[in-house]
Amino acid sequence: MSLIPVSPPALCSCPEAHETRQESIRNAAGTLAHGAMSYYKGNVSDDKELVGDLPDPYYWWQAGALWGAMLDYYHYTGDPTYNKVILEAILAPVNTGPHHDFNPPEHFDELGNDDLGFWGFVVMSAAERNFPQPNAALPSWLDFGKNIFRALSSRWDEKKCGGGLFWQVFESNPNGVNYKNTVTNGGLFQLAARLARATGEHVYADWANRVWDWSTARGLIGKKLVVYDGAHASDGCKRVNHVAFTYTAGIHLHGAAVMAEVTGDKAWEERAHGLLKAAAQHFFKDSVLYEPACEPSDMCNHDMKSLKGYLARFMWQSTYHLPSLAPKVRELLEASALAAAKSCSGGKDKATCGQRWYTGGFDGSVGLGQQMCALETVQGLLIGQSQPPFRNGEIRVVRELDW
16 A cells, blocks of 8 residues: 655655645545445345444444444545445444434344444544434434433443443343443443533533443453453452453543543543553554454454554544643554555555554455554544544534535
C-alpha cells in the first residue's frame, strides 16, 4: 500500500507536503475501507437476516464493530461512499429489535451483553456527530443509545460478586452465563460516560462511577490500571482471569477520558493517563500495536484478530476529550500505522492486510479483523482535521441526507 511517511521530511515544512501527506492517508484509508466492506454481503443478499450482519465465521457483534469503523471512516475522510449502506445496516429491524434497543430475536442465539456495547458505540458515534437519521418513525441516535443503556443497566446483578454484568444474556447460552468480564462491563461504563456528556444528566455519570468502582474493587482493573479479562461468579469473582486484551483497555480509556472532560475531576485524568501507560507497556512491541495474548503464538480466533483495532479507535478518540493524551497516542499510533500499511501488501490487489504488523510486512493472515485493525489505526491519523464530538446542547436530529 502506498502510504507516505507519517512525518514529512525534515527539510520541508511547507503546507504542500502536509496536504500531500493528508491526501495519501485518505487514499490509504479508502483502500482499507473498500477491503473491509468487501466482507459485507447484506446489501445484496436475499436473506433479510443478513442486512447489517456478516456471514460466517463472523458474529453479529463484529458487524456492529464494522459499522463503527465505517462511521469513523466517513468522519475522518469525508468520503460518503458507504453512508447509505451504513444507514440501512444499522437501522434494519433485524438489528434494532422490536423495542429499538438492539436486542433482536433474530440474533438471540449469539446475543451477549458485550454485543450491545459495540452497537451502543455505533449509535453514540452517530449521535455525537449529528449523522443523519432520516427515518422519523424510529428513535433518534441518542434515544437508541439510551435504550441500549437501559437494557444493559437493567441486567446489573448484585446477587453474585456484589454487582456487575454477566457476559451473556440468556441461560440457554452455555458460554459465559457465569462469567463477568470487562468487555461487557466496560461497554456499560463507556456508554454511561458518553451519555453523561451527550445529555448532561447525572444519572449516567453516576453509573459510570458505579461500574468503574465495582471493576476496580474486584480487581478486574488492576492497581497499575491493566484491564484483565474477567472473573467467574461461581466463586464470587475471587479469582481474576489475568489475560489482558487490547480492546478492553481501549474501551475503558475512552470512557475515562470522557469522564475527565465531563467532571473536570483530576482523578479521572490520572486514570486515563494510567490506562494509556499500561496499554503502551503491554500492547506495543517496538512501538507497534499487537495482541500479546494470541499473536505471538498464532492462536488468535476471528474475534481476537479484530481487537487491537478497537484499542486504536479509542486511543485516537480519547484525545478529543483529554488532549494531554495526544502526544503519547500519536507517538504510538503513527508508528503502528506505518507498520500496518507495510502489512497491507498481500493478495492479488497488493493491498490485503496481514495480522502481525511487527513482522515488517504481509504475514499471510487475512480477514475482516485484519482489515478493520489497519483501517482504524491509519484513518485516525486524520483526527486533527476532524470535528470533535458534539455534546449536550449541540446534538440534534438531522433528517435530511446532506451527502
